[in-house]
Amino acid sequence: MSDNSALQDPFREIRPYRDSEVSEVLNGLLYNDEFIRAIARYQFPRLAGVCGFLVRPLVRMGLARAVGDVETIRDFQQLVAKYMSKMIARTTTRLSCSGLEQLDPDEAYLFVSNHRDIAMDPAFVNWMLYKADMNTVRIAIGDNLLRKPYVSDLMRLNKSFIVNRSAKGREMMTALNQLSAYIDHSIAEGESIWIAQREGRAKDGNDRTDPAILKMFYMAQRKKRSFSEAIERLNIVPVSIAYEFDPCDRAKAKELYARASAGSYEKAQYEDINSIVAGITGQKGHVHVAFGAPIRGQFESPEELSAFIDREIIGHYHLHPSNLIAAGEGDEVTAEQRAAFEARMEGLSDGEREIMRQMYANPVINKRRLEAEAV
Template sequence: MSDNSALQDPFREIRPYRDTEVAEVLNRLLYNDEFIRAVTRYQFPRLADWCGFLVRPLVRMGLAREVGDIETVRGFQQLVAKYMAKMIARTTSRLSCSGLEQLDPQEAYLFVSNHRDIAMDPAFVNWVLYKAGMNTVRIAIGDNLLRKPYVSDLMRLNKSFIVNRSARGREMMTALNQLSAYIDHSIAEGESIWIAQREGRAKDGNDRTDPAILKMFYMAQRKQRSFSEAVERLNIVPVSIAYEFDPCDRAKAKELYARASAGGYEKGQFEDIDSIVAGITGQKGHVHVAFGEPVRGQFESPEALAALIDREIVGHYHLHPSNLIAAGEMSGMTPEQKAAFDARLDGLEPGEQEILRQMYANPVINKRNLEAA
């Protein structure tokens, strides 16, 4: 990329695709054999293995018909919405939302969210905003998830932007400054952002904001305004997402147990992609998305802001029967609810079972501690 083009489009390497780029990217996806194989496995799991070579050309033709007239990001997201509606019908018993009445459809917000599922957290936030007639968000996604070109293309078509987690040293500071500037730029031009409260999922069920994320927000503004002024400008809204059942709970428990018992855990090359697929296709039960109030006030430090966001996320977390059962709060629970939770433990080692149980119990413990404070 030339210096001139970098000046004209300083966020080109990390930003979502623009309308003018959509047709070219969709065409590239149609001719990506790995992408077609992945779609075939998802749509026709029984046929993909033994006669995939016959099915894949039909899948490619079907996709070509679906995307043939799409020329904008909005058009692509409307297609995604069709699949999202099917996924919600298949994998959730209910999807509910609270706090939307506190948001102004004409405003842009920086949604700082707890993080349980790689793809579904921002997808559910997008869905409830979309159904309410509000603009969808630009989604922060780590470059560790984009090792496959077709995944990167799909994410950036769906308004995702890239967080460069692999950068080191001076390159890291450059990347963080660019990211900070991009977030500020997006809010200023009226585009909302979704970002997790910390790097990586909260695999143990403890939702804690990393102050380093909040420091990054301020980096691009530190020469022009105070930290509190920057917070006001970014229009931060804490978001709490609660799954009755986490499709990746067993995998998380196995990983945490391996780390605790063996001193480490080696992640597979495409394990994150497998987690994305499991999160999309797995049963989730009741899912609740809770929006807190836009953050206002004076903050002496990122740590003070992190503490407020934590209180909002924990306070608005919707406790499901699975959480209450795991925490030993059995009053009002039915035998069916108890059996559904116990099924999550089947086949796990005792140490893995305890970690999974604690994973579901921690939101209850944290909420009760907040209520008692």
């Protein structure tokens, strides 16, 4: 990229695609053999291997028909919405929401969310906004999930932007400054952002905001305004997403037990991709998305703001029967609900079962502690 084009489009390497780029990107995906093979394996797992040479052309033609009328990012997201609707019907027993009435459809917000599922957390936030006729968000996604070019293309078509986690040293500071500037730029031009409150999922059920994320928000503004002024400008809204059942709970319990018992855990090559697929296709029970009020007031430091966001996310977290059972507060739950929760732990070792139970109990423990502090 030339210096001149970099000045004209300083976020080109990380930003979502634009409407003018959609047709070219989709055409590239249709002729990406690795992408077509991946779709064929997902849709026709038994046939894709032996009869792959027959299945792949059919998959390519089917995709070409599906995206034939897609010319803009909005068109693409409306196509995604059709699949999202089917996924919700198949994998949730109920989907509920609270707090949207506190938001202005004409405003842009920086949604800082707890993080339990790689793909579904921002997807459920987007769904709630979409159903309320509000603009969907631009989604922060780590480059560790984008090792495949076709995955990066799909995410950027769905308004995702890239967080460069692999950068080191001076490159990291440059990447963080660029990310900070892009978030500020997005809010200023009326585009909302979704970002997790910390790097990586809260696999143990403890939702905690990393002050380093909040420091990054301020980096691009530090020469122009105070920390408190910058936070006011960004229009931060805490979001708390609660799954009755986490489709990746067993995998998380096994990983955490391996780290506790062996001191380390080695990820498989495609583990993140498998987690994304499991999160999309797995049973979730009741899912609740709680939007907090836009944050106002004086905050002198990232640590002070971090503590406030934690209180908001924990306070708005919807406790499901699975959480109450795990925390020993299941007096009001049914025998059926208790059996469903216990069934999820079948086949796990005692250590893994205890970690999984704690994972579901921690939101209750944290909420009760918050309630006690407020008395």
